[in-house]
Amino acid sequence: MNKESVVLVGMPGAGKSTIGVLLAKELAKDFVDTDVLIQLREDKTLQQILDETDYMNLRRIEGEVLQDADLPNCVIATGGSAVYSEPGMARMRELGPIVFLKCSADELRRRIHNYETRGIAKRPEQSFADLFAERQALYERYADITVECDAKSQEVILSELKSQLD
Template identity: 55%
Template sequence: MVEPVGNSLVLVGMPGAGKSTVGLLLAKELVKAFVDTDILIQTREGKTLQDIVHDHGFQHLREREEEVLLECQYLNHVIATGGSVVYSERGMNHLKRSGRVVFLDVPLEELERRVQNFSSRGIACPPGQSLADVFEERRALYQRYADIVVDCGRKNQDQVVSEIIYSEGEQFADVDA
């Protein structure tokens, strides 16, 4: 088990789970900086995630993702990760040192409603896999690394944010003022 040295919140979950949206709201509420690792990858590569997958394959995207994760030193942030982050044990152990990992668990039916652009979204998965295939493959990995699991079914963004902040009876806010 990896003990955190930081006070970050690391959001993991499927594409369409709301990691970036919830992450921004959490950062605002907790007065923390916000980082989206997908944006870090895109900035580093000078391409969208979909272009990276198209030009170099899904495995290349996963490799770039791990490199970016291992370079991250965010100890008091809200970190939204890409959906494939859980394929990198080294990357996840590094993130777990930054703080607590929160799995935004969204039911497959809701993800199918939200993700209309699966084939063009830049998802790091082998050709031919469906959203349901990816969901089945990744869900156990998200649960494995999660310190907190938030059931996001039938909850709006504000409810998810509140549940994360007050999960397990402990407030994450580090407000001294």
């Protein structure tokens, strides 16, 4: 049996957690959301961490959580800002292929209605458009596999992702 993990990256709202749970069931793997690992470690929500400190502190914590991750045979949904941590992403790559769930900015705007309170690690003045542009290049840099997610059902995304993993 394949003990390799699968690592999902992408913007908040791209479907990492939703697709991740479905993929984990299909592949008989555990599912882990690294945002939850951060919250458990810090005993705070991501938004509380941002409110009490700042986005750079959240990114630092996220990088540490990724570097410390020992997650064999898992589907791992990373936080949207995971790609800012080079050592963290190097650790993720050791665990398995990195899959970019790619959505357009318009699609993400339709899906995310709580941009300001979602716990997104961004500069205080940074717009969604600027954050989107900045992160796209990072997701593409790390991705072994890219799945276009716009206007597709969860079933279609899952099917395309599984065929690329085979």
